[in-house]
Amino acid sequence: MARINDNFLKLKAGYLFPEIGRRVAAYAEANPDANLIRCGIGDVTEALPNVVREAMHKAVDELGCRDTFRGYGPEQGYDFLRNAIAENAFAGLDISANDIFVSDGSKCDTGNILDIFGPGNTIAITDPVYPVYVDTNVMIGNTGDADEAGRYEGLVYLPCTAENNFVPAIPEEKVDIVYLCYPNNPTGAAATREQLQAWVDYALKNDAIILYDAAYESFIQDPEVPKSIYEIEGAKQCALEFRSFSKNGGFTGVRCGYIVIPDTVFGTTESDEKISIKQLWSRRTSTKFNGASYPVQRGAEAIFSEAGKAEVAALVEHYMANAKLLREACTELGLKVFGGENAPYVWVACPEGLTSWDMFDKMLEEANVVITPGSGFGAAGEGYFRISAFNSRENVEEVCTRLKALL
Amino acid sequence: MARINDNFLKLKAGYLFPEIGRRVAAYAEANPDANLIRCGIGDVTEALPNVVREAMHKAVDELGCRDTFRGYGPEQGYDFLRNAIAENAFAGLDISANDIFVSDGSKCDTGNILDIFGPGNTIAITDPVYPVYVDTNVMIGNTGDADEAGRYEGLVYLPCTAENNFVPAIPEEKVDIVYLCYPNNPTGAAATREQLQAWVDYALKNDAIILYDAAYESFIQDPEVPKSIYEIEGAKQCALEFRSFSKNGGFTGVRCGYIVIPDTVFGTTESDEKISIKQLWSRRTSTKFNGASYPVQRGAEAIFSEAGKAEVAALVEHYMANAKLLREACTELGLKVFGGENAPYVWVACPEGLTSWDMFDKMLEEANVVITPGSGFGAAGEGYFRISAFNSRENVEEVCTRLKALL
Structure with missing residues (x-):
């Protein structure tokens, strides 16, 4: 029989993002009226530039x-x-x-x-x-x-x-x-x-x-x-x-x-x-x-x-303004906040006593916001979560509001 | 120092098609007025369907x-x-x-x-x-x-x-x-x-x-x-x-x-x-x-x-009619001809005494037609050449004419 590549069997569970996808899908199915905001996968949300x-x-x-x-x-x-x-x-x-x-x-x-x-x-x-x-x-x-x-x-x-x-x-x-x-x-x-x-x-x-x-x-x-x-x-x-x-x-x-x-x-x-x-x-x-x-x-x-560079600059400005709002909201809540100044990701220490996946579940179930658990990126990521700034301004403002209500 | 994958060193020369590309480019550079017809790489030539x-x-x-x-x-x-x-x-x-x-x-x-x-x-x-x-x-x-x-x-x-x-x-x-x-x-x-x-x-x-x-x-x-x-x-x-x-x-x-x-x-x-x-x-x-x-x-x-299927059928009909012309021309020349009836490739035994690359060079230099040498596909392909039917009707007819003049 054809031998498979046994190294695949060493892989732990699923690739992070499909795992997040599965949890979110299960929650959404059980709560069809939930207004979920996705800040999990680092996926852009705004329109493809005109010049492109x-x-x-x-x-x-x-x-x-x-x-x-x-x-x-x-x-x-x-x-x-x-x-x-x-x-x-x-x-x-x-x-x-x-x-x-x-x-x-x-x-x-x-x-x-x-x-x-x-x-x-x-x-x-x-x-x-x-x-x-x-x-x-x-x-x-x-x-x-x-x-x-x-x-x-x-x-x-x-x-x-x-x-x-x-x-x-x-x-x-x-x-x-x-x-x-x-x-x-x-x-x-x-x-x-x-x-x-x-x-x-x-x-x-x-x-x-x-x-x-x-x-x-x-x-x-x-x-x-x-x-x-x-x-x-x-x-x-x-x-x-x-x-x-x-x-x-x-x-x-x-x-x-x-x-x-x-x-x-x-x-x-x-x-x-x-x-x-x-x-x-x-x-x-x-x-x-x-x-x-x-x-x-x-x-x-x-x-x-030239037109392309201008459109990219506008997109970057949009996402980085989102990142600033997320940074500010988390900082106001007394959380330790990193990143978000030269990157579209804000990296936040979980509130005391919560693991990364605890925080993921809490955000999903209580705030209907999808984040990424830090531990999904490696053992040293435990105790952190990532919020992606890739979103509409409206959604980011709503995430900030929900975060403040939650914590 | 980082160890490379030594298996790459076992590879013979270049991948076939880049090698053909190099020979054709060299010939074209030396003979800028040559009207080359490319029947080498199995690449389609007709327009992308409307529905697509x-x-x-x-x-x-x-x-x-x-x-x-x-x-x-x-x-x-x-x-x-x-x-x-x-x-x-x-x-x-x-x-x-x-x-x-x-x-x-x-x-x-x-x-x-x-x-x-x-x-x-x-x-x-x-x-x-x-x-x-x-x-x-x-x-x-x-x-x-x-x-x-x-x-x-x-x-x-x-x-x-x-x-x-x-x-x-x-x-x-x-x-x-x-x-x-x-x-x-x-x-x-x-x-x-x-x-x-x-x-x-x-x-x-x-x-x-x-x-x-x-x-x-x-x-x-x-x-x-x-x-x-x-x-x-x-x-x-x-x-x-x-x-x-x-x-x-x-x-x-x-x-x-x-x-x-x-x-x-x-x-x-x-x-x-x-x-x-x-x-x-x-x-x-x-x-x-x-x-x-x-x-x-x-x-x-x-x-x-439905429209897509019709456009594909027309493309297939076009290329297969080309294959038929190529088959007929080679057959008329007394060459042993295979394929071209359920596939867009015609597989032809080289005239006696010519290797696959001999035939490639002869076709390139004397008929300005690019074919693929059979030996490029493996040792058992030696003594054969492949003509691709992916071309315009006009070009295929011209290839048939040149083949008849050449052999």
Whole structure:
């Protein structure tokens, strides 16, 4: 009989968001009149920008005429989009179109990137963390079993706490691959230039690779906070960067993201030969991917037009004003509040005596507000909850009102 | 230093189609006035159906209004599309929407499916074969090195030859996973009900899983030829089926496909526990994928409308009439011709004394026609070439003329 990948059996319960979905669905079914407000999944809520829709309409029309029809595109993305990304998102950072690999989204990219790495790497993740980093490492066999707290044997967990402002200390030990995500999901923390420089220095010293997830870079308000890891000296020798159009452009349902891989990042074979990471990812991409949808790539390109930038700025402003309201409401209630200043997530310590899932259930049942339990992001997230600022102003104001009534 | 996946180094040269692309680009650069006709990559050429474009336009507009905006969709696909697939593509075959996992295309699916299988499986592929099946097995470590003919140690190659009508004989040995693709890429062969029944019987007897790639089912003209593996008794206990909108609906640039996984297909753990393949793929999908683009899924749904079916039928008729012309031209030239009757590929034996790549170069340089060298699909493809019927009528007629002038 065909042997399955036993590593899948190590995975704890469900992926976090489907589990939330199940609890919410059960509650909604039992309470059909409840006016639920969803601040759980970090999913955008506002309309797709006009310029994106116009570009997508135009692209769909092009496909309707055999002279302008396009079939298979380049697996790594069309030059028009790769150029637009290099020129706009990385202006002045010496990143070329050739360093950019367009995909159908960062969730896929951060999972799929493991295909090109071998066994035997020591892998570090922050705790709390976006569950995809952990689960994909479990699935591919880079870990042992989980302990009772949900920590997998073999992973190096880097605690992110209020004490370190949710940016982990440089580890004492040597790791080979480290995932960093700033602005951070779930804590909303931003990493300073000095903190990122320390990580890059560590990576260079230890021949480690940083997998830098910058999906939320557009929400950075503080001009001192780096938007890309490539603003840090030495990063082009040790870091890949993941970016997405999901949160800035509202592409969570449209699907487009990309990875930046400079020529100067290398890994090693079993026999200590240095191999270009870009060369491996290029082979992986041409073999296992067929390019992102053409109309979607045209929509993504439009994000970089002047009109597109203005629309994205308005969306960011909207969501960040929401974040401010949520911060203020929680602060007024005497809760310890983090994040929400350079990220669309507000990270809040639960009222005393409540675990993360207690707080989730209390918010769901008593306030009809869906949040995300901090412990769903890792053991160090216990005692916290995440509120997403992705919502209408009206809903956010209502959440603030309900929070004040509840606590 | 981060260890790379050494299995990538076992891969021979480039993936076939990029290699063809490089040779064609080099020729075109050196001969800018050459009027090249591309019958190499199996890429559609005709306009995307009207109903698909209308549905995509409508979906894009929905995203422009916050009340109808949709962000993250279900990872396995929207119910509207899963239902349309189950009701139309598998009518009467007892396949439910719940068995269907929508994706961004079959290339991704046939590669990614290996994530859920463990090491230690004996894997059989036909020869010649779609290179993705082979390369993804190499990349994940299911093979040893390649020999000089390009055959990887550890894979079981099932020769498909003129003698067996390009449907492989049932192997004497026990294999755990077998890839079958009918109508076949590259040979254009169709498998009969009896042949498929023999394979299903073999799989049931040996607890093997059949990965059945039916990307070309819509081109089947002969009513006796099964369009789905699930027309075969017992297949629901042993087969997954891959389908795509690329070739019927012209989605090669739009990107949508799906896998069918009945509840009744199982694999086994190291400790001999039976595990549902659907359960594993569901976990893989929710962890590493975020759903296909919403406007794309609406476009795919439209394929199943009455108007959509009529447009697809017209496209199929167009391409199959091309295939007929190509078959006739090659036959007139005294070449041995296969396929092209239930598939958009014509598979032709090279004129005596010419290898597949000889013929490729000759066609490129002397006739300015791009074909695909049979040996690119595997050692048993040596001595053949593939002509794709995906083209305009005018181009196909011109190819026929040039072929006659050349040979």
